[in-house]
Amino acid sequence: MLRLLCALLPLLRLGHGAELYSLELTNNGPITTGAQATVQARLRTKNENDTSNLYHFNWIYAPLILIEKSEQQLNSVINVTGEFPGTFPVSVWVTHKNCWLCRSVVRNITVLQITEFITGNLTIAQIEDSRVTTHGSGSSMDTVTRISFSLYDPSQYFKSASFVYNWDFGDGVYQITKEPFVCCNCSSMGNRTVHLKVVAEWEQTGSIIHEREIMQKTGDFTTALELLDAVKSINIVGSRETHVMENLNLSLHINGTPPLALCWLIKSECIPLEGDKCHLVEISGSCYNLSHTFRDAGQYCLSVRVENGVTVLQTYHGIKVRPAGIHPAFFVLLCTALVSVMLVLVLYMTFRSNTPQKDLVEVFSYSYFELG
Ligand SMILES: *[C@@H]1O[C@H](CO)[C@@H](O)[C@H](O)[C@H]1NC(C)=O
Ligand SMILES: *[C@@H]1O[C@H](CO)[C@@H](O)[C@H](O)[C@H]1NC(C)=O
């Protein structure tokens, strides 16, 4: 009876202590049959005074085959392999060391995925192959779409394999490559599906009869390709001249797939726009109306940068701002008047020395007439 109580005591204590521990259990699957997976268990204790305690990690991984096991004070790692595809639960529970009767401190379970196929990912990047146009309005550029396959092989199972990649672009175009990527200058925008079949082949020495054999594994991958149209041009429609305190209305027409990030800035000089030192607007259409009022006269430049997921394009628009109320016609009139006054002055100087007063009056009335 006393013995039973003694055996139960630690049980009660540890059952209560479960909240003091957590056990993180992770695996690096999915893996290919024959390759190795690493399952990692990390014990965390909230009781800092507990570090002197020793723990034992009890693993259950059958029917997987254990390759290696390593255990430190608060963590344990196993490498396992499997000959058959499927989803395999791997569990671990932690007990105090040298306490076979004790209940587990904490336990956890993880599910490892094993497939008979090659594992990896397809990634897509749309790259602009021309540099960003910095002067004048943008010109049309070619976009290159790069589709890359990244093999997922943490245990280097395929290190001696040679790969062949069969690409199907979904538009009747096929390509076979030895490199894990293709660049397609898919000119038409839209959605399509790209298929890739990866074939890996390598030589291996048989384990029973030491004979060389050819191993082969394949993998099928599919990705949806959404081709965006590059920002091809920016058209600024509106006047290049305005007056102080007058509304200047400009319309920006953009040729490119929205959503577009438009950034504009009006300064005395044209400047390449970088970062967010400009007025940023997100537009979902292809047109943006801009209204601006100038306080001072002078020469200005509207710098515009437009980008979508594919391209960045920049353009400039010069604006001349005249002083308020000065009409060009009035300006011409003012000049005429000034020239007339000068003429009168010259004439006056000449006539003053050798002509009577009467003629001078006539000259004055003549120039006055011209001014009117
Ligand atoms: C089990 O492991 C997972 C993954 O690391 C973790 O999120 C979870 O909290 C763990 N459970 C316990 C009881 O520690
Ligand atoms: C850890 O030990 C210190 C001093 O030995 C004690 O004051 C503290 O309460 C202990 N902490 C826990 C969580 O037991």
Ligand SMILES: *[C@@H]1O[C@H](CO)[C@@H](O)[C@H](O)[C@H]1NC(C)=O
């Ligand atoms: C593949 O992509 C998925 C989703 O994008 C991601 O969760 C996974 O970690 C990736 N795997 C590799 C091996 O990059």
Ligand SMILES: *[C@@H]1O[C@H](CO)[C@@H](O)[C@H](O)[C@H]1NC(C)=O
């Ligand atoms: C166990 O797996 C890890 C990670 O993949 C690796 O670094 C280590 O070398 C493996 N150990 C053995 C014995 O294969």
Ligand SMILES: *[C@@H]1O[C@H](CO)[C@@H](O)[C@H](O)[C@H]1NC(C)=O
């Ligand atoms: C891709 O570009 C190359 C050279 O620039 C050209 O020869 C080929 O026809 C283009 N392919 C497509 C599908 O546009």
Ligand SMILES: *[C@@H]1O[C@H](CO)[C@@H](O)[C@H](O)[C@H]1NC(C)=O
């Ligand atoms: C492509 O697919 C996305 C979402 O899947 C959709 O928003 C978009 O409108 C599609 N584009 C075309 C051109 O069909």
Ligand SMILES: *[C@@H]1O[C@H](CO)[C@@H](O)[C@H](O)[C@H]1NC(C)=O
């Ligand atoms: C610009 O637009 C505003 C209203 O949006 C209007 O009041 C103003 O007259 C316009 N300016 C010019 C020069 O058309």
Ligand SMILES: *[C@@H]1O[C@H](CO)[C@@H](O)[C@H](O)[C@H]1NC(C)=O
């Ligand atoms: C821009 O202005 C034009 C005419 O001034 C108008 O037709 C158009 O709808 C406006 N666009 C936006 C996005 O406000």
